[in-house]
Amino acid sequence: MTDDHMQVQEFFGARAAHWDARFSGDGPAYEAAVAALGLRHGDSVLDAGCGTGRALPYLREAVGADGTVLGADLTRQMLDEAVRAGRGRAACLLQADVARLPVASGALDAVFAAGLIAHLPRPTENLRELARTVRPGGLLALFHPVGRAALAARQGRQITDDDLRAEPRLGPLLESSGWRLLSYVDEDSRFLVLAARTG
Template sequence: MTNSGVERFYRRIAPRYDLLATAPVVRRWRETAVEALDLSPGDTVVEMGCGTGANFPPLRERVGSEGRVVGIDRTQGMLAQARDRVERAGWANVSLVRGDATSPPVEAADAVLGSFVVGLLDDPGAAVDRWLDVLEPGGRIAILEAGRSDRSAALPLNLAFRAFVRASSPGGLTRWRSPARQLDRKIAAAQDALVARTVDRRHEAAALGLVGVTSGRSPVDSP
């Protein structure tokens, strides 16, 4: 699907997407991803593909009023929802930027978060490399994604997940190839890129392995 098609798709579903993004179980997954960043007061954290800003509350809570949260997204519909959230809360230290997560318009960050976004990227491995380029030495990166589980107990969930991905992804209902299989490959590429350039790596799974948070720390150069 073209960029304009993706834009139209997410503009149309943005209000409904926000309801799903802030559901209690999804909030717990998001909290796990934010915890994996090991944020401190005063940090600058950049979220790639911030969507409606569902992660902003826990991110801002951890960086404090003296820190900074930057949300990047290319879709106006999602950013409009995120802007409403920021304005309602009166957060002066949360900035929104319309931009592409594959070439983020930021120079440096103490932490980088991507949640449910790598499946939308043509080359998620290259995108994660660019995210790591802006990460300060010692900073952490975390990727939150949902994909098919290899656990036998998760077979019914896998079937439901495949149907959900087809129905909820841009152009999913008209694709000949399985969107869920393509998503798995993209998640693996993003995780491989993260693992290749980080230390102190962690992986936390939930929902019988369908949901996972992969995180790592940018190496600190030896003196």
Template sequence: MSSHPETPRSGLGAALESKQQQQRSFSDYRRFIQNHYDGLPGALTRFTGLVTGHEALAGRLIRESGFDVRGCKSILDAGCGNGRYSWFLLRHADADAKLTAFDLSQQMLKRAHARLKSERVSHVAADLTKLPYADASFDAVVCGWVLEHLPDPRPGLHELARVLRPGGKLLLLCTEDTLTGAMCSRMWHCRTYNRANLKDVCKECGLAFERDLWFSRLHSWLRLGGIIIELRRA
């Protein structure tokens, strides 16, 4: 599959955007990303998250007026990284809810485990395009800033839709094809998405759009912070 099939772009954003996905085969790119997150850039995500505010901003999404996980007994943090979203999910989910978290990088899983120190979470090494879970296993899924590591979003979205129960909810966060998004893409060696195109592809994969979410009113006014959408398994 060619890279970025649904977003032919031009201009400064396109010039700035990382070309790693176009320059490597998918298996080579995946190994490169795994090494990237296993290494220093992955170790620094807690620090960079503090500097950019993302550590705190995650808490503005996982709450009653945002992505509400009350009543969800089985929750998945897809591409959990250092456990940033898992931490808020544990805080807001019911006390008897179980959280499953996976990541491609073993080191990120170790970092998440060390951070959370909770028996309610199970950590597993897995690839978003081939999930080791049965159909309809989860009531809610959070997938934060992972889909941009796939040249084609469909295999990942199909897997997320498959493991969600019908009616289950998904919080999807992706790097957007804006200038700031292109700079993030360059830093984290990922692609960007066009908001409208991504919603169409989600629908195609059985994930119905519910609403756009923003970190804050300021982010919404300035259209900053990336694509953050709540979807429902059709």
């Protein structure tokens, strides 16, 4: 396990038990972001870096009983909280690294990723691995329940153009990783980027 992995696991593992209480008002934002993916009944979707599984019930509702919902997270404590909250019934939960997903190439219709991009140690490679799992034309949603400026203020830092989530950086990053940027929204109330799998 790399130092990056250990830092992520330590950070989220220590916060897992209180994560949902800390962000209890985010449900409607997750629901709206999942709706923006336009999933259909029978689709297959991965919640990459699913944490405590806040998106999983909305993803399950979108794909129906005959669809497939996977939730993958590196941190066991977060997955345990997802199960404790009853969200494990909405998905198959996997303790897995997004750099090496146990998912067949082209098996998915979409990937949902909330708050993930800031924690990717090798963004180009990691986004390419997500692209590997999605069929051509399938979608990626990069989501956060608050925008870049609101998040920076919450964390006591300044927003900068070299932020990976800034549109001038993120567009080329997605292009080099097998995705085509479809839409970019960065408002106080949400950050939501949709991209389509190329080729």
